[in-house]
Amino acid sequence: MASFFDRIMGRREPNSAEVARERLKLVLVSDRSDLSPEKLEEMQSEIIQVIKRYLEIDEAMVHLKLERRQRKTYMVADIPLERHPQDYQIGPEAVPPESGAPAGAEVSHVPHVADTQPKKPGDVSGSTPA
Amino acid sequence: MGARVITITSGKGGVGKTTATANMAVSLARLDKKVVCVDADIGLRNLDVVMGLENRIVYDLVDVVEGRCKLRQAMVKDKRLPDLYLLPAAQTRDKTAVSPQDMITLANQLREDFDVVLIDSPAGIEWGFRNALAPADEVIVITNPEVSAVRDADRIIGLVEAAERKVPTSLVINRIKPEMIRRGDMLSVTDVMEILSIPLLGIIPEDELILISSNRGAPLSLDNDKSPAAEAFRNIARRITGEKVPLAQFDQKAGLFQRLTRVFGSSDSS
Numbered sequence: 001m002a003s004f005f006d007r008i009m010g011r012r013e014p015n016s017a018e019v020a021r022e023r024l025k026l027v028l029v030s031d032r033s034d035l036s037p038e039k040l041e042e043m044q045s046e047i048i049q050v051i052k053r054y055l056e057i058d059e060a061m062v063h064l065k066l067e068r069r070q071r072k073t074y075m076v077a078d079i080p081l082e083r084h085p086q087d088y089q090i091g092p093e094a095v096p097p098e099s100g101a102p103a104g105a106e107v108s109h110v111p112h113v114a115d116t117q118p119k120k121p122g123d124v125s126g127s128t129p130a
Numbered sequence: 131m132g133a134r135v136i137t138i139t140s141g142k143g144g145v146g147k148t149t150a151t152a153n154m155a156v157s158l159a160r161l162d163k164k165v166v167c168v169d170a171d172i173g174l175r176n177l178d179v180v181m182g183l184e185n186r187i188v189y190d191l192v193d194v195v196e197g198r199c200k201l202r203q204a205m206v207k208d209k210r211l212p213d214l215y216l217l218p219a220a221q222t223r224d225k226t227a228v229s230p231q232d233m234i235t236l237a238n239q240l241r242e243d244f245d246v247v248l249i250d251s252p253a254g255i256e257w258g259f260r261n262a263l264a265p266a267d268e269v270i271v272i273t274n275p276e277v278s279a280v281r282d283a284d285r286i287i288g289l290v291e292a293a294e295r296k297v298p299t300s301l302v303i304n305r306i307k308p309e310m311i312r313r314g315d316m317l318s319v320t321d322v323m324e325i326l327s328i329p330l331l332g333i334i335p336e337d338e339l340i341l342i343s344s345n346r347g348a349p350l351s352l353d354n355d356k357s358p359a360a361e362a363f364r365n366i367a368r369r370i371t372g373e374k375v376p377l378a379q380f381d382q383k384a385g386l387f388q389r390l391t392r393v394f395g396s397s398d399s400s
Contacts, residue, residue: 015314020277024280031284
């Protein structure tokens with residue numbers, strides 16, 4: 001039983017109906033997609049390989065999931081970039097304009113990840129995990 | 131006359147498909163519609179006992195399909211109402227005795243004489259369900275607020291949607307316990323609708339009288355006008371005839387206090 005303050009703050013154990021709802025949503029996604037978790041993972045690593053040819057991404061943070069809205073299933077991807085998209089220049093000698101540092105020095109750009117996230121067109125879901 | 135052919139299905143067995151078919155048929159007949167219900171569950175017929183017509187069966191659906199009798203001879207008239215008929219399933223045959231094309235031919239014959247043809251589909255997604263779906267103009271999916279029933283309903287809706295012929299579907303949620311929903315221990319109507327995302331035709335509260343009326347072979351909707359379940363079936367029948375009838379309020383999830391904490395407590399709308 002949640003305490004009075006927990007309830008005021010909206011902190012409480014989910015009740016059994018809420019648990020049922022969340023479990024159903026998850027099971028229906030896989031029922032309808034015919035895609036096993038292993039296949040999904042395989043696809044994710046292939047997608048990462050393709051994106052890495054064009055952008056620097058934080059590979060460990062890439063998150064791919066299937067999500068149901070109405071009667072359609074969507075594939076939603078969170079792919080954090082290591083820098084602002086405008087920092088990129090096309091061509092093999094690409095150098096970030098503001099620093100002149102070599103392209104490998106991405107560590108200093110990590111804080112940009114948070115800034116860029118909402119602007120990315122691929123990021124339909126926001127960053128709410130399932 | 132050009133009847134509407136409505137197939138009632140659920141995927142999962144035991145959600146109250148046959149009882150709902152009987153009560154919708156009775157309710158529609160009481161609204162002066164000429165109604166026939168067809169039991170498509172060949173080998174496991176039940177609509178006859180629920181309606182209390184089991185002793186009056188001479189021929190059945192398979193006899194009609196195989197030409198042993200005329201359609202009229204196989205139809206059992208319910209004497210309690212002026213215009214209610216049952217076309218019983220065969221009990222000694224299996225589902226492969228009838229094909230989807232047979233069902234279309236049969237339904238087309240029935241269309242001429244009735245306002246509404248209700249087809250009670252067998253559980254499952256196999257042959258019997260395909261037979262029941264083949265002639266449908268509309269599909270009513272019945273479910274319970276339980277994970278297993280909702281999951282199977284989703285599967286059925288997916289199959290109906292994937293069919294070449296587009297058939298509108300609507301949802302009936304059966305065996306609702308308002309008190310459990312209020313406690314947060316039963317999926318609410320809103321929850322089920324959000325998950326299944328098809329139009330809601332009606333909600334039926336749990337009612338002991340349903341079992342009692344099945345025991346007696348006299349569907350609840352014949353009388354018992356004050357029973358909440360009978361009222362819910364009557365409302366569904368009125369909606370089928372095109373009337374706008376508001377939904378009963380079985381769906382209050384929580385009291386005011388809990389609703390306030392829900393509004394203030396969480397920002398994500400799921």
